Amino acid sequence: MPPSITLAIIDSDASARESIEATLRPFAETISIAGSVDTFADGVRLIENSAPNVVILEVNDIQRGMQEVQHITSRFPRTSVIVSSAERNSDWILSLMRAGAVEYMLRPITQEELKQALQKVGRFFFSSSSDKTPNGKLISVYYPTGGTGTTTVAVNLAASLASEGTKVALVDLNLYSGDISTFLDVNPTYTLSSVTSNIDRLDANFLMTVMTRHSSGPFVLTEPNEVDDAISITPDQVRRILEFLKGVFTYVVVDCGGPLAGCNMAIFESSDVVLFTTALSLPALKNSKRYLTAMERKGLRKDRLKLVVNRYLPKADIQVKDAEKVLGHTVFQTIPNEYLDVVASINKGMPVVKMSPRSPVSKALLTLAELVK
Missing domain, CATH: 3.40.50.300 (P-loop containing nucleotide triphosphate hydrolases)
Structure with a gap:
């Protein structure tokens, strides 16, 4: 895992936030949690103040979720959004992807799934700036x-x-x-x-x-x-x-x-x-x-x-x-x-x-x- 990935959590469920934080503790040397909040408005303020590389965003409503993903990706283009949702509908996945989410994880999130998602995002977030091969x-x-x-x-x-x-x-x-x-x-x-x-x-x-x-x-x-x-x-x-x-x-x-x-x-x-x-x-x-x-x-x-x-x-x-x-x-x-x-x-x-x-x-x-x- 590349060093120094910063992450923010926006999730109305306190137990889900705690579970994500607990899942990430073994990776404390490579992932730092910028903050964990329960509302989207607080999440936007958190992103403004800490500029995290990744946001894990809870989505329970597809229309509102698409709007929130679009808001984050347009206002903070350097921040990647990983959606967490209990909805298994493939239309949700594609709609949120098109809105700008980079990954969609089903709740409850397992440690392995979260690790793989962050490796995906992290590997190329850092290689794109420091390990580029422009003459491929x-x-x-x-x-x-x-x-x-x-x-x-x-x-x-x-x-x-x-x-x-x-x-x-x-x-x-x-x-x-x-x-x-x-x-x-x-x-x-x-x-x-x-x-x-x-x-x-x-x-x-x-x-x-x-x-x-x-x-x-x-x-x-x-x-x-x-x-x-x-x-x-x-x-x-x-x-x-x-x-x-x-x-x-x-x-x-x-x-x-x-x-x-x-x-x-x-x-x-x-x-x-x-x-x-x-x-x-x-x-x-x-x-x-x-x-x-x-x-x-x-x-x-x-x-x-x-x-x-x-x-x-x-x-x-x-x-x-x-x-x-x-x-x-x-x-x-x-x-x-x-x-x-x-x-x-x-x-x-x-x-x-x-x-x-x-x-x-x-x-x-x-x-x-x-x-x-």
């Missing part, structure tokens, strides 16, 4: 349509790069048919649209509360749950999110697909490397030729476009040299067709590089990670 590398994995394994490559590349504590973000920007949540077996409360709907208050503190840390290492921002949410996402929002992520993470891996327009062009303009992922089949190579030519025509330098051949079979009718001749690109990396290992990893919600590290497909993906560093 953005790697996008792209093919215009489904079927070539871009998500497999993106998920495993992110997991490979996240070894030894390296900070890695994995973002699903395949807006209409994203699969990262399925591949990693995560069902997060907040998704990409949670960020875009709060774009004006984007900071490291807010961002890290909506990203899910997967056990394989990367921090994950998944695809929108609803098609309507995807439609409303703009290229400018995508550009702002990616630039911010590059300021927080050492590597940002983006899974994307679809036309060469709108949000995808914003992704490519922000990318240091575009891994164009294809397969050695006539339809895939024909489509790849069309899109690679169009990408270069749109100003993407050839040295930023790296050709990855997925599901590679050495004895296939079409060879690597044939693909290179047709596409005018040298193959950057081949990834062997190890269907059973990959499907087993997807079914378990764990990247194949972590589940079966000795598999030929894992070795190829780990080599790919080394190549893009």
Whole structure:
């Protein structure tokens, strides 16, 4: 836990306030309690006087709670609000999140839940100012349509790069048919649209509360749950999110697909490397030729476009040299067709590089990670 987090409690229930304070006593060296009050008006005065990093705010009424969260976040932008409530309704969670809360905890609050929430807020509250990496590398994995394994490559590349504590973000920007949540077996409360709907208050503190840390290492921002949410996402929002992520993470891996327009062009303009992922089949190579030519025509330098051949079979009718001749690109990396290992990893919600590290497909993906560093 980073040092010197200051915290204020606003809660009408005296026993709940005492319970939170008791829960935090073992962390007295890293968390100081600025004060504990029973009314919102007293809470505002407490925030004015002590400028805490975090406020734990009781919410019993959704409309009043949203107003109170908005009041705190607009008047005190450096203070993060964690909501505590007995209400399990997902609409409450999303509404309060959109109002500006960074975390939602069900009452009664357990020590472990509170510790995790404060670690989330604290880790990136302090790293954003003292441990920033403004030149993080953005790697996008792209093919215009489904079927070539871009998500497999993106998920495993992110997991490979996240070894030894390296900070890695994995973002699903395949807006209409994203699969990262399925591949990693995560069902997060907040998704990409949670960020875009709060774009004006984007900071490291807010961002890290909506990203899910997967056990394989990367921090994950998944695809929108609803098609309507995807439609409303703009290229400018995508550009702002990616630039911010590059300021927080050492590597940002983006899974994307679809036309060469709108949000995808914003992704490519922000990318240091575009891994164009294809397969050695006539339809895939024909489509790849069309899109690679169009990408270069749109100003993407050839040295930023790296050709990855997925599901590679050495004895296939079409060879690597044939693909290179047709596409005018040298193959950057081949990834062997190890269907059973990959499907087993997807079914378990764990990247194949972590589940079966000795598999030929894992070795190829780990080599790919080394190549893009």
